[in-house]
Amino acid sequence: MQTKNPIRLDQRIHLIDGFDFEIPNRTGAYVLDEEQLTIIEPGPSPSIKHIKKGIEQLGFSLEVVKYIIVTHVHLDHAGGAGLLLKSCPNAKIVVHPRGKRHLADPRKLAAGARAVYGDSFSDLYDPIVPIPEERLITKEDGDMLEIGEDCKLQFFNTPGHAKHHFSIYDPVSNGLFTGDTAGVRYQLLIDQGVSFFLPSTSPNQFDPNELRHSWGRFHDLQVDRIYYGHFGMTDQPKAALQQVSRWLDVFMDIAEKAYTEGLGYDKLAERLLTAIKVDLRAKGIPDDHEIYVILNVDMQICALGMVDYLQKRKEE
Known part of the structure; x- marks a missing residue:
């Protein structure tokens, strides 16, 4: 253990x-x-x-x-x-x-x-x-x-x-x-x-x-x-909330475009991960860093939630 x-x-x-x-x-x-x-x-x-x-x-x-x-x-x-x-x-x-x-x-x-x-x-x-x-x-x-x-x-x-x-x-x-x-x-x-x-x-x-x-x-x-x-x-806390707010804008922009194109959550997850990799590369984090074990899982789950939200909004 x-x-x-x-x-x-x-x-x-x-x-x-x-x-x-x-x-x-x-x-x-x-x-x-x-x-x-x-x-x-x-x-x-x-x-x-x-x-x-x-x-x-x-x-x-x-x-x-x-x-x-x-x-x-x-x-x-x-x-x-x-x-x-x-x-x-x-x-x-x-x-x-x-x-x-x-x-x-x-x-x-x-x-x-x-x-x-x-x-x-x-x-x-x-x-x-x-x-x-x-x-x-x-x-x-x-x-x-x-x-x-x-x-x-x-x-x-x-x-x-x-x-x-x-x-x-x-x-x-x-x-x-x-x-x-x-x-x-x-x-x-x-x-x-x-x-x-x-x-x-x-x-x-x-x-x-x-x-x-x-x-x-x-x-x-x-x-x-x-x-x-x-x-x-x-x-x-203020800097952390500012950062997460900025990323929510990025996430929703990517999700809206992917949804309009008719893409599924898996493709959305790939696009989210790409945006994150671009940001982290600029900060000196390589693409093979162990953080991506977690981020891959997180983006799959985040993508599911955003697709679900966009579908519900369309049905309203």
């Missing part, structure tokens, strides 16, 4: 690598060391062994975990919540109201992901464990959750990536856990001095207008940090 020590972000927040797709720096769970020990983004079920190991490395027992928060119910963020909960007898899951039913009965969610991932589904996401309704808590826009004497997390409805998505404001760090709404942070490139953020436009609730509205809310909060579901933290 791949493993590495939890990443210390500050004196109370650590990030545990979940090795999603068996790739480091892909997804991670945040551990908030407060009176009510809280985990944000447990990830998919194959990641849970890494999350449990990381919690133990931090010196905590699973019995002291009080809250497990999922920003949204896509399986790479929440698919392992039920499995982790089985080992955390005193914990409850916090979820967006639109996502609650999918955690209680994940069959529809699993079927949708199976349609996207096909034969790879079992390796990537099984098992998906239903969560008893009495262990589910929902939070509406603006609701609070006290996890420490000086820490009340606040929840904000932030659609655009998914309708069942909220982001969580942490007043102590003046930071925001944004799941996928703020896009994807590519640690492998940042390690080489290339700051790189892309929007996440996966199916089937992607909406660029709602995404931009959510980014406006992020801007208004004037946070000092953004914590990403994929992967890690930036302390330059």
